[in-house]
Amino acid sequence: MDVYRAESVAIMELVRGLAGEAVEQVSVDEAYLEVTEQVGGEGGHDEMIRRAVPMAEAIKAAVRRERGLAATIGVGPNKLTAKIASSSFKPDGLTVVLESGKAAYLRPLPAGAIHGVGKVTEAALARAGLVTVGDIQDCQDDLRAYVGSWWGELRRMAFGEDDRPLDFSDDIRSVSSENTFARDTADRAVLRGCLREQAEEIAGRLQRHRLAAVTVQVKVRYSDFTTLTRQVSMEEALEDASSIYRLSCWLLGRHRLVARPLRLIGVGVTGLRAVTMRQLVLPFMETRR
DNA sequence: TCTGGGGTCCTAGGACCC
DNA sequence: TCTGGGGTCCTAGGACCC
Incomplete structure (x- = not known):
């Protein structure tokens, strides 16, 4: 386990060197990077996302060259889409989701693709007839009875809306x-x-x-x-x-x-x-x- | 799959106080 | 002595994630 930890530290160092300090490490092998500043604020969201792609390619290349490992990266307008994009092609993938295409990208995916929707919630949604993320997008009913107070946020997430900031604190609870x-x-x-x-x-x-x-x-x-x-x-x-x-x-x-x-x-x-x-x-x- | 380990967050119910 | 309602804190369980 210590070997994994040491490798994780080395890779995160590498990533910080290339992408800056705005890194939220989620686990030993997963992190979110905020690169808005590095790619510059000009142009629309899609333009900014496209400009982040070379950086993602550089990170992948460096991790392979210096650590001998394949890295999977998702580039998107927020944490939700980046996370889903990164899990779409493992290992060694690089998937880009544009702001203008995020809702369409999510449509065909199973409801469980949304972060926070596990077995129980997925089953509850299925009982209401919602199987894909597109089903959630199209649902006009109030499904709080099925999934609780989370419904409003879940529906926004189904459209790729997510304004959670990166969390840099390392507080232990x-x-x-x-x-x-x-x-x-x-x-x-x-x-x-x-x-x-x-x-x-x-x-x-x-x-x-x-x-x-x-x-x-x-x-x-x-x-x-x-x-x-x-x-x-x-x-x-x-x-x-x-x-x-x-x-x-x-x-x-x-x-x-x-x-x-x-x-x-x-x-x-x-x-x-x-x-x-x-x-x-x-x-x-x-x-x- | 007859189910490992370390976490976070949310919710419901009860106790208690005013 | 019983009763009402609201707020807060604590406890226990469960959903979820990696």
Whole structure:
């Protein structure tokens, strides 16, 4: 995994060198680039998009030359269209969607092509008779009953409308660790050992990011795939493995979650905040006594 | 496919307060 | 003592993404 991470860092460096710093990295192998400034603001949207194509070609060539890998790139007027364009020809594709052609480009695609439409929403849309993005474009009804309050935005997206800005923040909202057992178990020693390791892993990640957490959550899954979570919030944020471990044990006991064997056990923390000076100083003072 | 792991965001319901 | 409504916070579950 570290190999992937290192490769990802190298490629993102390469991309920044060619396209500028406006890069939103979504995962190890995916990023959005905002290149409006580089291509210049003159001309219509279509002209600007066409001027971005040579840059996309240069990035593809550099990634192949310097990292020996194929990159797939979608060029479009916004994140939605660029994302869909990039997934249309993998690997090694370069797909361009113009502002003037975006609605037509999306029409024949399945509804699930839209970012945020997963299995459940796709099935709900199909029940309403909407299978393709074109069906959504043509639908005049209010389908909030099927897909919830998201309907208005979904309909705009079906036409390729998307004004989400790139998100450059690297804020972490939660940290978690979980394990699925090869065989379901209710063995307390096994479960405690697992929780301890997970708590240590989480504490390590928190400390690397200088974060502490207010809320600790445990997650269990049984043989029938029933999955439960239980959480507890503290007044003071905590960051050490033993506190996270103790609270997760307490949650398991308090809610009697190990009444039957577990297939999965996990721990997570949320309500993250920067570690304060006092929290940094306290353990130090204790060790000096 | 009898289902891995690490995330984000949204929603519904309950507790609590005024 | 029971009752109403609104706001806020917390909890739990689920949809979705990579």
